[in-house]
Amino acid sequence: MRNFGYLLREGFRSVWKNRLMAAASIIVLTACILITGLAALVFINVNYVFEQVAHQNVVVVWLQRDVTDADIEAVGDELNAMSNVSGVEFLSKEEILDRYAKEMGSEELYEALKEDNPMQDSYIVTFYDLSLFEQTLDDIRDLPQTESIEAQTKLADQLSQLRNILMIAGAVVVVLLVLVSLFIISNTIKLTVYSRRLEIGIMKAVGATNFFIRTPFVVEGAVIGLLSALVAYLVTWLAYDRVMMLFGGEVIGMGLLSFQSMWWIVLLAYLAGGVLTGMVGSAISMGRYLKDEGGDPTL
Amino acid sequence: MIEFNGVHKVYDNGKKALDDVNIRIEKGEFVFIVGKSGAGKSTFLKLIMHEESPTVGEVIVNDFRLSKLRRRQEPMLRRTMGIVFQDFRLIQTMNVFDNVAFAMRVVGAKNREIHKRVPYVLQLVGLQDKMKSYPKELSGGEQQRVSLARALVNNPSLIIADEPTGNIDPTMSMEIMQLLVEINRLGTTVLVVTHAQALVDAFQKRTIQIKDGRVESDTPEGGVPA
Numbered sequence: 001m002r003n004f005g006y007l008l009r010e011g012f013r014s015v016w017k018n019r020l021m022a023a024a025s026i027i028v029l030t031a032c033i034l035i036t037g038l039a040a041l042v043f044i045n046v047n048y049v050f051e052q053v054a055h056q057n058v059v060v061v062w063l064q065r066d067v068t069d070a071d072i073e074a075v076g077d078e079l080n081a082m083s084n085v086s087g088v089e090f091l092s093k094e095e096i097l098d099r100y101a102k103e104m105g106s107e108e109l110y111e112a113l114k115e116d117n118p119m120q121d122s123y124i125v126t127f128y129d130l131s132l133f134e135q136t137l138d139d140i141r142d143l144p145q146t147e148s149i150e151a152q153t154k155l156a157d158q159l160s161q162l163r164n165i166l167m168i169a170g171a172v173v174v175v176l177l178v179l180v181s182l183f184i185i186s187n188t189i190k191l192t193v194y195s196r197r198l199e200i201g202i203m204k205a206v207g208a209t210n211f212f213i214r215t216p217f218v219v220e221g222a223v224i225g226l227l228s229a230l231v232a233y234l235v236t237w238l239a240y241d242r243v244m245m246l247f248g249g250e251v252i253g254m255g256l257l258s259f260q261s262m263w264w265i266v267l268l269a270y271l272a273g274g275v276l277t278g279m280v281g282s283a284i285s286m287g288r289y290l291k292d293e294g295g296d297p298t299l
Numbered sequence: 300m301i302e303f304n305g306v307h308k309v310y311d312n313g314k315k316a317l318d319d320v321n322i323r324i325e326k327g328e329f330v331f332i333v334g335k336s337g338a339g340k341s342t343f344l345k346l347i348m349h350e351e352s353p354t355v356g357e358v359i360v361n362d363f364r365l366s367k368l369r370r371r372q373e374p375m376l377r378r379t380m381g382i383v384f385q386d387f388r389l390i391q392t393m394n395v396f397d398n399v400a401f402a403m404r405v406v407g408a409k410n411r412e413i414h415k416r417v418p419y420v421l422q423l424v425g426l427q428d429k430m431k432s433y434p435k436e437l438s439g440g441e442q443q444r445v446s447l448a449r450a451l452v453n454n455p456s457l458i459i460a461d462e463p464t465g466n467i468d469p470t471m472s473m474e475i476m477q478l479l480v481e482i483n484r485l486g487t488t489v490l491v492v493t494h495a496q497a498l499v500d501a502f503q504k505r506t507i508q509i510k511d512g513r514v515e516s517d518t519p520e521g522g523v524p525a
């Protein structure tokens with residue numbers, strides 16, 4: 001495509017020629033990307049905290065008193081085989097008694113009860129996904145050797161509900177902002193199309209293809225999107241580090257993700273989102289123009 | 300080559316613009332199209348440029364059967380014709396060279412070709428010394444010559460001039476017309492839409508008069524019968 005350089009230059013030139021309009025749409029688009037991005041980052045962190053909570057939300061599975069060593073091993077295997085189980089740790093009744101005795105500060109207690117241990121063997125289990133909490137508990141209950149389960153069902157429930165609400169709210173916000181961005185971009189491009197309708201008319205008259213006519217405007221949209229993404233990225237970086245400093249890097253004792261650990265994901269997502277929005281927005285308004293005005297070179 | 304076969308054009312609002320028009324213009328001809336405003340001249344041009352389609356009938360331009368023309372082929376049709384407008388339609392922010400080069404760029408010409416062809420065409424219209432000038436620094440006649448150079452630069456087989464002298468003074472008009480005749484002599488079909496009777500009389504070329512959407516007269520030797 002030997003003309004691509006020319007079309008690219010034309011696009012950049014147009015941004016500069018219409019710099020006031022371009023600046024206005026960069027500001028709005030930057031705000032849209034920022035809000036979307038920050039919402040996403042909050043959500044990612046909330047998710048991250050949930051995961052940690054989920055890991056700490058241990059479930060104690062008490063085994064029946066008469067289990068054999070083979071039973072214990074079988075339950076362990078079954079637990080490990082469950083897809084939502086992230087960690088399985090065995091705690092024998094001797095260990096439990098030992099710990100209990102140590103807590104009481106009396107070695108004799110251990111010796112006295114050793115022969116007729118009142119404790120039960122147990123497994124300490126952690127889950128991956130709290131939204132499947134109940135379901136996984138049922139699966140464990142169905143194991144014949146288990147006697148009872150000790151779990152904080154309510155906490156898991158609330159956490160996963162909170163996450164769902166956040167996710168839906170986030171999605172709604174993102175969709176709205178994408179629509180706003182498309183609207184803003186396509187309006188900006190509409191104005192530059194309007195200011196260049198003479199050029200477009202001449203291009204049509206001498207036989208330029210729609211592709212050729214459209215490309216500089218799509219480039220213009222992409223440039224606006226790119227610049228917005230870069231500005232939004234810088235602001236996000238500063239804001240994120242600032243907030244991290246305020247929180248001291250953690251919430252309710254759970255660590256937060258550092259910006260350094262995901263800067264390139266943020267940058268890529270911003271660039272992709274900005275450039276794509278810019279291109280689609282201008283393609284929309286160009287498509288409408290070329291269709292409405294048809295091939296009228298005398299316009 | 301332009302061919303109109305039984306062409307009727309009725310606009311969506313019910314306005315009847317052309318009524319059974321049959322015309323054949325051969326390659327290399329020079330033809331005036333005359334008629335009052337509202338007679339159907341504009342519709343006639345719009346049909347040739349495939350900007351409007353006939354309600355009934357067939358239009359063939361430079362071997363393109365326009366009723367069968369797909370949207371994607373429209374640019375290819377347009378490349379076979381050069382259009383000169385009454386109001387010049389020059390891009391004010393580009394100098395003379397770039398205004399003409401623009402027409403080559405948008406059809407994908409190479410830079411080397413552009414730098415060879417544009418000065419040649421500008422010399423043809425006598426503007427070789429004004430390549431760096433901007434439209435606002437030129438007279439009306441000069442601007443129309445730039446516009447003519449732009450129409451010529453892609454070497455079309457048909458030049459359509461829509462009231463080319465409408466906005467310029469009589470002496471300049473004569474110059475433009477002489478250029479069009481010269482271009483025609485080099486083999487390009489030229490179609491001039493005008494209501495400047497003096498020009499039509501002066502050049503003695505085939506003249507088609509349109510009145511109320513019909514071909515009122517078609518005189519090969521020029522002039523309009525009384």
